[in-house]
Amino acid sequence: MPKNALPTMLSFTAPNLREQIEALPEGTALIGISTHGDAIAVDLNAECPHVLVCTATGGGSTTVLRSLTAQFLHQGAHALVLDPKRISHLWAKGLPTVTHRGNVAGIHEALVGLGDELERRQDLTDTELAAAPRLIVSVDSAYSTMRGLTRYWETFRDKDDPLVSPAVTALEAALWTGRAARVHVILDGTPAPSVLGAAPHDLFGTVVLARVSATTWQRLAPLAGPAPKRSKHRGRGHVIQHGEAHETQAIWMTNADVVTWLTDPDDPQS
Template identity: 50%
Template sequence: MTKKTMLPDLLRLTAPVREALDVLPAAMAVIGIGTDGQPVTVDLDGAPHVLISTCSGGGSSTILRTLTAQLLHHGAHALVLDMKRISQPWARELPTVTYRADVADIHDALVGLATELRRRIDVADRHGSDAGLLRLVVVFESGDATLRRLARHWENVRRPGDPKVSPALTALTDVLFAGAIARIHVLFDGDPTLSVLGPEGREQFSTVILGQVTTGTWRKFALAAGPAPKHRGRPHRGCVHVVRHGDTIRQAQVLTLTDPEALGRATGAS
């Protein structure tokens, strides 16, 4: 585990940070700054899906906003699933964003995503690469609650002969397994239960961002990296541990973009 050193209390979009963002490849986004003073990043080409798990009010929406804005800046499109309707309002009117909040609309969007996944895989198979496929980011705000609502919605609308498992949940699992070749990536806020995605589905999150989580959550995602850190005194807001592939871990202070800053970054205005 990284030796503990002083982290900044807040990391904002200042000139040095903005310059660091500008030189990153399109597949990469800055999560924050590490204890060594260097950026902690995620590379979607090598780690296609990201899971964020924090305590209540721990900043998961901020992390989602910051990562999404950076990826939109580099030409990605996004499907934002915001069942609470208040977590990602900055993205609602962007032409490169499809924003869905109602559970029925989220269900339909995910079912449509399954069709798009198959189309993209066919393109990749025919051309031998993913060249020309636009990067698509699926942003799951309040992911656990959304998955539960999707399961209940399917119970209410399911007809005789329909599959028992919601096709929206099946689509999500398919994207987790095959999204890399299709350039579709999931940014998930929460801790998806095994009953919904299964252990294999949850294991597809090769980058996990943990902020002030319980010992049980740490054991699920970072057991190989060592015991859960002990928090003494007042928690340091924005301080997270970034776990890669289950065993490599870095402590970081997350980059915080406000709604206007995220909008400006996404549109190239800042």
């Protein structure tokens, strides 16, 4: 199939794009448009409980996290946004259904609370769980976040406490059991091997890669063939689903786009 000429930036304000996004069913979010003109989306209700995003600098990982999280929030989900740089997701501050944490102590506390929420949801009946809002756990800079949590726990851990940080344990539990609790992780980067394990594709039904090395590609998308040539286009990468790689132009949503859309969805300029 021949490739289409995609714009170098696919803005949320592009004609008909917002309408296309809002027409998606609950639990489905648009990642972008492939170079063959197909809509590339993630469906949390189907085969894909979690999303892994891994890019080199300028590859658009923060934008993908922001776009996907915002779309699920628009559908009624709640979100826990972990922002260790403290400035990557300022859009999340002040939104009523979003918990935003930046410093390591706040991230630790939030993830421990996530573990409690997972246990609570596991005790709900099917009817009660269906009525509970979907919970999106958006983790930026996962590798440095995991290292920071480990150092934090080593500093404050008592001798009778577990060796592994309960925050890291809670995130790992969300990855393995989140589907049954309507909890979904959108992860940026590669966290510690103890979280990802030996086969990341077993945990993440959708993997978004951009400007990564051949070694990283092989680790995160071993079934998708050799690493493709890196694109110079901002926001252009590959979405791997079902072992196939789709070259895709990701949606660009600014902080202002997200805040206006979520706080005033009837505003035609949002």
